[in-house]
Amino acid sequence: MTPIVLIGRFAPGxxxxxxxxxxxxxxxxxxxxxxxxxxxxxxELAIVANPDPDxxxxxxxxxxxxxxxxxxxxxxAEPAFDRLPIVRMVDPELARIMAxxxxxxxxxxxxxxxxxxxxxxxRQWRQLxxxxxxxxxxxxxxxxxxxxxxxGALLAAGFPVQGWRRAARAAGARDSxxxxxxxxxxxxxxxELSAMVRQTDLLICLLPLTQHxxxxxxxxxxxxxxxxxxxxxxxxxxxxxxxxxxxxxxxxHLAHAVLDVFDEEPLPTTNALWHHPGVTVLPHISADTDxxxxxxxxxxxxxxxxxxxxxxxxxxxQRGY
Ligand SMILES: NC(=O)c1ccc[n+]([C@@H]2O[C@H](COP(=O)([O-])OP(=O)(O)OC[C@H]3O[C@@H](n4cnc5c(N)ncnc54)[C@H](OP(=O)(O)O)[C@@H]3O)[C@@H](O)[C@H]2O)c1
Numbered sequence: 001m002t003p004i005v006l007i008g009r010f011a012p013g014x015x016x017x018x019x020x021x022x023x024x025x026x027x028x029x030x031x032x033x034x035x036x037x038x039x040x041x042x043x044e045l046a047i048v049a050n051p052d053p054d055x056x057x058x059x060x061x062x063x064x065x066x067x068x069x070x071x072x073x074x075x076x077a078e079p080a081f082d083r084l085p086i087v088r089m090v091d092p093e094l095a096r097i098m099a100x101x102x103x104x105x106x107x108x109x110x111x112x113x114x115x116x117x118x119x120x121x122x123r124q125w126r127q128l129x130x131x132x133x134x135x136x137x138x139x140x141x142x143x144x145x146x147x148x149x150x151x152g153a154l155l156a157a158g159f160p161v162q163g164w165r166r167a168a169r170a171a172g173a174r175d176s177x178x179x180x181x182x183x184x185x186x187x188x189x190x191x192e193l194s195a196m197v198r199q200t201d202l203l204i205c206l207l208p209l210t211q212h213x214x215x216x217x218x219x220x221x222x223x224x225x226x227x228x229x230x231x232x233x234x235x236x237x238x239x240x241x242x243x244x245x246x247x248x249x250x251x252x253h254l255a256h257a258v259l260d261v262f263d264e265e266p267l268p269t270t271n272a273l274w275h276h277p278g279v280t281v282l283p284h285i286s287a288d289t290d291x292x293x294x295x296x297x298x299x300x301x302x303x304x305x306x307x308x309x310x311x312x313x314x315x316x317x318q319r320g321y
Contacts, residue, residue, distance in 0.1 A: 001306070002042050003030040007056060008049030008068070018068070018291055022047065025295035026302055034058075045305070047298060053080035064311045066298055068289055070094060070146070071236060072315050073209040085314035089289055091297045095149035098287035101234065102150035102204060103157060105258045105280075109202060109230045110136055110159075114256050114280065133158035139200030140164070141193075141216070142207040142235060143186065144321075146287070150206060151184045162186070162200070164193050166212075166319070197224040202232065209236035210320030219244035222254065230256045234286040237262040242273070249278035260286040 006019060015033060022031050037043060040059045048056070049068040056062070057080050064085040067075060072088045075081050108114070112128050119126055138154055140147045143163040151161045162185040187196040197203065203225060207213045217231070217240040225231075231254060233240050242263060248254040259273065260282040273279050301312045315321060 001029065002044045003032050003037065004045045004047060004302070005032050005034060005037050005040075005043045005059060006047050006049075007034055007051040007059075009052060010049065018047075018049070018295075021291040021295040022298060025292075026299035029299075029302060045302070048075070050074070053078050056080045064305075064314065066301060066312075068294060068298075070287075070289070071208060072321070073236065076210075076315060076317060076320055085311050087301060087312045087314050089294055089297065090145055091289070091294050093290050093293035094287055095145050097290070098146045098206070098234065099149040099153040101260075101286035102206075102232065103153040105232050105286075106138065106154060106159070106202060106204070107157070108280075109232070109256060109258065114278075118277065134160065136160075137162070137199055137201045139196050139203050140184075141203065141205045141239075143184070144206070144208075146234075147206040148184075150204065155183055162196050164188065164196055193221070194224055197221055198226070200225060200229060202230050205231070205233040205235040205239055207235040207239050208321035209238055212320070213239050215239070215241040217241065217245070219247065222248040225254065227253055228255050230254065230258075232258045232260075234260050237265070246272070246276065249276065254278065256280065258282065260284055 019033060034055055041061050043059045044061055044063045046059060046062055046065045048065050062084055067086060067088045070089045072086055075086050115128060136159055138159045138161050140151055140163040143165040147163055151163060154161050164187045168188040222244055245257060256278050258280045261284055265284055274281055305311060
């Protein structure tokens with residue numbers, strides 16, 4: 001069997017952690033770090049995590065790449081991957097972790113934690129009105145693997161959920177990923193997006209970054225939100241037009257934004273978002289890939305490919321995700 005190479009830019013110690021987890025999950029394979037490969041022309045599969053394109057080019061016989069991350073916008077935009085099918089990470093455990101994060105930060109906003117934190121700093125004893133979850137309308141942008149998992153968690157907590165996706169759902173069709181899908185009002189297309197946003201108190205972004213979603217959350221869209229609404233962005237930073245978001249917060253139209261993803265990461269220490277009273281900054285932690293479960297997903301894909309010769313479903317380059 002041809003060896004498999006792991007290519008990535010890892011934090012110290014992280015590469016070894018991934019090598020160990022992947023080797024445990026598929027002991028029948030020969031998984032090598034870049035430095036261990038003596039014949040790059042023999043390698044047909046690369047497992048990648050934010051790889052250096054020049055390193056990828058060293059492997060001329062690659063047939064496909066498996067990403068360890070769910071978001072693949074950099075791989076799709078990178079010429080080194082032009083001819084290669086890119087298989088992204090789809091892991092139920094990742095979806096569970098994201099759904100947990102969405103619920104946690106929804107409750108943070110729902111129960112006014114930013115306001116109570118600010119009041120405590122001022123030693124203010126003031127009770128804000130309680131709002132029941134049933135009265136807090138949530139709109140999710142992106143009803144894919146992660147959006148559907150998030151919708152399930154929010155519905156279970158009593159929030160009414162509506163969601164926006166690219167493709168209209170055929171009447172009667174069900175999403176295999178979610179039994180909750182039938183209880184989510186589904187919108188698609190620009191006009192329906194405006195309609196949804198007008199009746200959304202908390203907008204949650206779980207969109208991938210593509211040429212169509214870049215700056216999709218712009219000044220116009222933010223204006224359509226009811227006054228006092230909030231935003232959670234757990235998708236990708238550039239989906240939001242940040243200057244428009246800051247304007248909406250400064251004018252009081254938006255109450256608060258929880259941001260886990262940014263145009264530039266790590267968020268530069270000089271960035272004004274760090275100090276904005278209406279912004280909660282998170283260091284891209286809403287849903288990290290779990291090496292153990294993700295390695296088992298990769299092993300399943302590899303075994304299927306070895307057994308059938310078929311490459312797992314790849315990213316659609318036309319759609320960009
Ligand atoms: N912050 C973090 O820690 C973290 C962790 C993991 C992932 N992420 C981000 O989350 C994103 C979503 O992941 P996923 O696994 O849920 O992806 P996915 O299964 O591919 O779902 C993407 C969703 O976005 C919708 N969409 C895409 N382009 C659209 C457009 N132009 N207009 C309307 N809807 C559009 C898709 O519509 P259809 O259903 O019609 O295809 C789908 O519902 C990833 O791409 C990544 O950027 C963030």
